[in-house]
Amino acid sequence: MSKVFVLNANKQPLSPVSPARARILLTKGQAAVYRSYPFTLILRHVIEAAVPVPLRLKIDPGARVSGLALVNDTTGEVVWAAELAHRGFAVKAKLYDRGVVRRNRRSRKTRYRGPRWANRQRCAGWLPPSLLSRIANVLTWVKRLQRWCPLAALSLEVVKFDLQAMQNPEISGRAYQQGELMGYELREYLLHKWHRKCAYCGKAGVPLQIDHIVPRGRGGTDRVSNLTLACERCNQAKGDQDVQAFLKRKPAVLQRMLNEARTPLRDAAAVNTMRSRLYEQLQGVGLPLESGSGGRTKYNRTRRGLPKTHWLDAACIGASTPEELQTSRVTPLGITAYGHGCRQVCLMDEHGFPRTKPKRKPTKHTFRTGDQVRAVVPARLTHAGVHVGRMASKASGAFSITTAQGRVTDIGYRYCVLIQHRDGYGYLHVKGGRDFLPAP
Numbered sequence: 001m002s003k004v005f006v007l008n009a010n011k012q013p014l015s016p017v018s019p020a021r022a023r024i025l026l027t028k029g030q031a032a033v034y035r036s037y038p039f040t041l042i043l044r045h046v047i048e049a050a051v052p053v054p055l056r057l058k059i060d061p062g063a064r065v066s067g068l069a070l071v072n073d074t075t076g077e078v079v080w081a082a083e084l085a086h087r088g089f090a091v092k093a094k095l096y097d098r099g100v101v102r103r104n105r106r107s108r109k110t111r112y113r114g115p116r117w118a119n120r121q122r123c124a125g126w127l128p129p130s131l132l133s134r135i136a137n138v139l140t141w142v143k144r145l146q147r148w149c150p151l152a153a154l155s156l157e158v159v160k161f162d163l164q165a166m167q168n169p170e171i172s173g174r175a176y177q178q179g180e181l182m183g184y185e186l187r188e189y190l191l192h193k194w195h196r197k198c199a200y201c202g203k204a205g206v207p208l209q210i211d212h213i214v215p216r217g218r219g220g221t222d223r224v225s226n227l228t229l230a231c232e233r234c235n236q237a238k239g240d241q242d243v244q245a246f247l248k249r250k251p252a253v254l255q256r257m258l259n260e261a262r263t264p265l266r267d268a269a270a271v272n273t274m275r276s277r278l279y280e281q282l283q284g285v286g287l288p289l290e291s292g293s294g295g296r297t298k299y300n301r302t303r304r305g306l307p308k309t310h311w312l313d314a315a316c317i318g319a320s321t322p323e324e325l326q327t328s329r330v331t332p333l334g335i336t337a338y339g340h341g342c343r344q345v346c347l348m349d350e351h352g353f354p355r356t357k358p359k360r361k362p363t364k365h366t367f368r369t370g371d372q373v374r375a376v377v378p379a380r381l382t383h384a385g386v387h388v389g390r391m392a393s394k395a396s397g398a399f400s401i402t403t404a405q406g407r408v409t410d411i412g413y414r415y416c417v418l419i420q421h422r423d424g425y426g427y428l429h430v431k432g433g434r435d436f437l438p439a440p
């Protein structure tokens with residue numbers, strides 16, 4: 001279990017405690033439950049002159065999932081961790097749907113409308129809403145954690161690939177000059193670019209070697225655009241040949257390879273844009289902010305022999321990473337962004353016509369869609385058992401609940417107990433990692 005957050009009676013954050021200590025505080029009546037996700041206690045009496053241990057929040061922003069880890073820099077203990085699933089792709093899909101409906105609605109009335117494209121422009125620094133949603137999610141959680149635990153510093157992985165360091169290995173730091181970190185930067189970039197497969201035969205899951213597309217002996221350079229990944233067999237077979245000569249009999253593969261070699265990584269660029277904006281925004285939080293690169297993260301993680309998960313990646317960000325990380329007691333909290341519902345009064349069909357009646361306030365119960373509930377259904381009913389998760393409300397009082405095992409439907413409201421009011425996120429405790437969770 002991760003540690004439990006504790007607030008002083010005046011709501012000042014104190015040092016997190018172990019689950020065992022939290023249980024003692026609760027059974028002795030010295031504290032009450034403040035929040036269930038993340039589990040937070042509040043003391044009943046103010047402790048004067050409390051000196052909480054300062055913690056560092058480390059953030060690994062990703063396109064689908066961002067990793068969060070709270071690390072005690074002096075002991076190397078990972079105190080708490082979470083994996084935050086974004087709804088960037090859902091935002092994009094929703095905006096597309098809205099665009100289709102609007103287009104349809106406009107073309108239904110065919111009176112002449114003057115062209116309007118010329119008076120539309122985007123202000124400087126515009127970012128797509130899908131990226132803004134991811135940035136806002138991370139900022140929300142930084143601000144929340146600031147209220148619940150003694151945050152003293154932040155670390156952010158700002159660049160996935162340190163492009164600068166790859167082109168000029170001499171630019172900064174001893175690690176770069178020794179070539180260790182530089183190799184990580186480069187390999188990560190190439191693995192991403194060539195989809196972790198041999199570029200010539202497409203074999204995956206085998207050790208891949210860095211190969212020069214135009215061999216060095218024929219004037220090829222060490223620039224990234226001239227590098228690719230090949231399995232040992234292909235690399236040996238190619239030898240000192242030019243790529244045109246080697247792929248003479250496979251023109252399709254040759255064409256695809258040359259195209260891919262020239263295009264820079266577009267999605268990596270999008271992630272980098274999001275990260276640099278996040279970096280700017282986090283500077284306004286008022287805590288010392290450390291930046292790190294993806295290559296450094298991987299270097300730190302492999303040196304400590306840790307598996308690749310979002311939260312462990314987060315714990316390994318930056319030069320401040322303690323020599324020994326204690327991670328064995330942590331179960332990361334799975335956080336999924338769901339947004340705060342929509343303002344549409346009634347649902348519509350694919351042509352933009354109303355499909356349902358206007359929503360009404362539910363009357364039989366006080367639950368609202370997005371609440372975290374615990375339902376205990378008696379054995380005589382179809383969905384007997386205990387279901388814990390995020391519920392979707394219905395006026396009829398028959399809810400559906402999204403649990404770690406999947407969705408259960410038709411749960412009567414009278415069997416449900418509220419665990420936590422809705423706050424735009426769903427929560428699940430996931431051992432190991434969360435990549436398999438249903439997308440919002």
Ligand SMILES: [Zn+2]
Nearest residue numbers: 198201231234
């Ligand atoms: Zn191959």
